[in-house]
Amino acid sequence: MxxxxxxxxxxxxxxxxxxxxxxxxxxxxxxxxxxxxxxxxxxxxxxxxxxxxxxxxxxxxxxxxxxxxxxxxxxGAPLKDVSDWMDHYRIFWEESFDRLGEYLKTVTAQEKSKGKNHGRKKKNK
Amino acid sequence: MxxxxxxxxxxxxxxxxxxxxxxxxxxxxxxxxxxxxxxxxxxxxxxxxxxxxxxxxxxxxxxxxxxxxxxxxxxGAPLKDVSDWMDHYRIFWEESFDRLGEYLKTVTAQEKSKGKNHGRKKKNK
DNA sequence: CCGATAATTAACTAATTGGTTAATTAACCA
DNA sequence: TGGTTAATTAACCAATTAGTTAATTATCGG
CATH class of the missing domain: 1.10.10.10 (Winged helix-like DNA-binding domain superfamily/Winged helix DNA-binding domain)
Known part of the structure; x- marks a missing residue:
């Protein structure tokens, strides 16, 4: 289980x-x-x-x-754990999509600077 | 399902x-x-x-x-629904237990005044 | 076209879930 | 003691879940 x-x-x-x-x-x-x-x-x-x-x-x-x-x-105690988990994702529905886009851009930038390049996001169109 | x-x-x-x-x-x-x-x-x-x-x-x-x-x-949209559901229960882990006790007392009082008496909370001890 | 890469589908299996009916346990009460 | 109420347990079943291996689809790149 x-x-x-x-x-x-x-x-x-x-x-x-x-x-x-x-x-x-x-x-x-x-x-x-x-x-x-x-x-x-x-x-x-x-x-x-x-x-x-x-x-x-x-x-x-x-x-x-x-x-x-x-x-x-x-x-209610176990629901506190759920709530804490949810907090990490709050930005994905609470913030405006503009700011979400900004946020995503910064973290993916960090990702790239760490040298990870698989997935190949080249967007050649 | x-x-x-x-x-x-x-x-x-x-x-x-x-x-x-x-x-x-x-x-x-x-x-x-x-x-x-x-x-x-x-x-x-x-x-x-x-x-x-x-x-x-x-x-x-x-x-x-x-x-x-x-x-x-x-x-994140579906998580918003989860969050909304959770909001109803927030009081069960966020508030102090004293205030939770108070809250519970008021709602069960309402319950009784509506005439519901099953469960028989007599506490005869 | 061919070979490699990315991902899905098919077919199968074992374990879990969500329900059933029938039997059982346990406490009260007259 | 016996009957009633509250709840659980047992035994069973069908559907779903979570995984497997093998085969298939689809696209790119030389």
Whole structure:
């Protein structure tokens, strides 16, 4: 399976059911059956248990024990890692395309000055 | 497979090889073999082609055509959607836990006033 | 045209994912 | 004790993923 935490987190988020469960948990604690309720027309309870397990393994949800219930709560910590990863790419959608072009020109210039010349960007047209 | 764009994006990001390819592309355009180079000890070129296809389908990479080369460039647009999704959860890692506790108390209060009482948070101990 | 380079496609495989139904565990309550 | 509720586990299945090797396509350059 995934070996790094970030991959596990992204994978956990790559499912609309799981994201909806997180959305529900962002409103406060909920039991497994509470989390399942909106989906029981589309899928079974064990399916929800499995989704929940994915979220738990990614560290996004913490499940505790109260009698026969399992109150779940959202843990945002792994999302901090995602956010930090995203920060490196923010310039690729936030900045104006002009400034992005400038930025790219400077880094590719550095690249060339390090002597790397494969890829052969000659643009002979 | 995935039906929504956000899931496809998260899934594309849930692999360290693909994230490394994006990191490389954040430095500027690169051909397929440029992107492959760091990984050719661990995997074959067709494997890279496949990873690239996942990134393309998620809209994160745009591949063009220049002679026998395929210059690829990073497209950050889908990451904007990820960032917007993340914004709803920022409070769960950014704020102090005290204020998070406050926030949670208010939303669960709203929840209760809407008459929802399943989950039975009685805390009889 | 030929040979080399760049990349993709085809065909196959093993492991993982996302779901199912049926059975099981565990706690409460009357 | 027995019934009910909450949730998990087991066993299974189909589809997807992530990789492989071998063959193919396409373009350049002499």
């Amino acid at each position: 995934h070996h790094d935490h970030l991959s596990a987190t992204f994978a956990a988020l790559a499912d609309p059911t799981r994201r909806a469960m997180l959305a529900r948990l962002s409103q406060g604690e909920a039991n497994v059956s509470d989390l399942a309720k909106p989906f029981l027309k589309e899928m079974s309870l064990p399916a929800i248990t499995k989704h929940l397990k994915v979220l738990e393994k990614a560290g996004l949800v913490t499940k505790t024990k109260e009698a026969q219930w399992r109150p779940c709560k959202l843990n | 995935h039906h929504d764009h956000l899931s496809a994006t998260f899934a594309a990001l849930a692999d360290p090889t693909r994230r490394a390819m994006l990191a490389r592309l954040s430095q500027g355009e690169a051909n397929v073999s440029d992107l492959a180079k760091p990984f050719l000890k661990e995997m074959s070129l067709p494997a890279i082609t496949k990873h690239l296809k996942v990134l393309e389908k998620a809209g994160l990479v745009t591949k063009t055509k220049e002679a026998q080369w395929r210059p690829c460039k990073l497209n």
